[in-house]
């Protein structure tokens with residue numbers, strides 16, 4: 001078990017650049033457009049994102065696979081350990097390079113502990129306190145997702161949670177890829193990188209904020225006018 005854990009995690013650390021940005025949506029049009037920038041490493045969905053587009057996991061995965069071979073994260077919904085494991089195996093078989101999101105409560109952690117030695121990539125999700133992150137890391141989950149904005153929404157400090165998780169992982173030398181998840185603006189995305197995020201899960205809206213600044217747009221207009229004044233357009 002320890003051997004498998006080390007293997008999985010060493011490999012993940014080597015390929016960490018493969019996981020810098022997960023696009024957090026199940027909207028295939030958005031995914032296709034964003035992938036064209038060349039900076040999307042993976043796709044993250046959850047049942048909420050699937051419900052937003054009103055489509056089944058199988059159909060969304062099939063569409064994404066027609067143009068993208070990076071990791072696709074999908075969430076296992078059963079709440080009992082054995083059922084989570086069965087659903088994770090089923091989802092994993094839908095395509096190459098699937099990551100199974102599993103909520104980090106005790107039943108989920110037990111499932112992760114069994115799935116990792118099978119070579120199934122898990123992402124411990126809905127992490128809202130540092131203890132859940134510790135448990136997920138010690139269970140060997142290759143990915144973990146501390147949630148930032150959802151923790152903020154109940155009056156706690158999501159970024160502080162993230163900082164604690166990062167510090168704890170460094171202190172215990174836990175190698176899981178730490179994904180800053182549930183990010184609602186570009187500032188939180190950058191803050192979480194500065195706090196040591198290995199990876200970001202960005203909604204399409206936040207992803208687009210990466211490229212935008214009014215001064216840039218103003219500058220483009222001004223430079224276009226200047227160019228046209230030279231070339232007489």
Ligand SMILES: O=C[C@H](O)COP(=O)(O)O
Pocket residue numbers: 024044045046048125145149150181182183201203
């Ligand atoms: O499932 C992971 C997402 O990053 C959660 O984000 P959300 O708060 O937008 O659903």
